[in-house]
Amino acid sequence: MTITQSIKKDVIIKIEQDVLNAMKNGNVQKLDELLHEDLLFSIPNGQTITKAMDLETYSSGNMTISELTYSEQEINLIEDNAIVSVVVEMKGTYFDYSLDGKYKTIRVWKLFNNQWKVIAGSSLKL
Numbered sequence: 001m002t003i004t005q006s007i008k009k010d011v012i013i014k015i016e017q018d019v020l021n022a023m024k025n026g027n028v029q030k031l032d033e034l035l036h037e038d039l040l041f042s043i044p045n046g047q048t049i050t051k052a053m054d055l056e057t058y059s060s061g062n063m064t065i066s067e068l069t070y071s072e073q074e075i076n077l078i079e080d081n082a083i084v085s086v087v088v089e090m091k092g093t094y095f096d097y098s099l100d101g102k103y104k105t106i107r108v109w110k111l112f113n114n115q116w117k118v119i120a121g122s123s124l125k126l
Contacts, residue, residue, distance in 0.1 A: 012075050012082045012109060015116050019107070020088070024068040028059045035118050036110070042122035044103060057094070065092035065099070080111040087126070102126040 015034065022030035032055060039051040049057075057063040072087040084107045092099045107121040 008077050008082070009075055011116065012077075012084060013073070015109070016070075016073065016084055016086070016107070019118065020068055020070060023058075024065045024090075026058050026061075026064065028055050031055060031058060034116075036112070039118055040120050041118075044123055044125045062095050063092070065090050067091040082109040082116070083107075084109065088123070 018030065019034050021027070022034065032051075035051045035054065037051055039054070040048055041050075041054065042048050068088065068090045070086050070088045072085075074085045076083045086105050086107075087102055088105050089102045090099055102125070103123045104126055105121065105123040107118050109116045110119045
């Protein structure tokens with residue numbers, strides 16, 4: 001791994017922590033910064049959501065997370081893209097559904113004008 005790749009990887013590790021903290025804390029402003037306008041994300045029930053849908057879920061209080069930890073993080077760097085695979089364990093609620101378990105999540109980050117943004121992802125319950 002080159003020094004540039006190592007620096008990029010450190011940045012990705014940090015922004016992954018940022019996005020997970022924003023999710024846990026319901027920080028819609030931070031999520032707005034980190035998610036690309038054209039984001040598509042497949043959630044565990046099979047539905048594909050957009051950035052607007054995701055932000056609305058948090059701002060309305062329909063998504064609340066009381067506990068969130070992560071493990072098994074893998075990061076692949078491909079030019080100005082980063083693919084992150086991670087196991088997220090969380091407890092909370094999504095509308096009337098209880099969230100309590102482990103989820104395998106993949107996020108695709110892309111660099112735009114020196115700012116990393118999530119452009120795609122998916123999550124499935126393990």
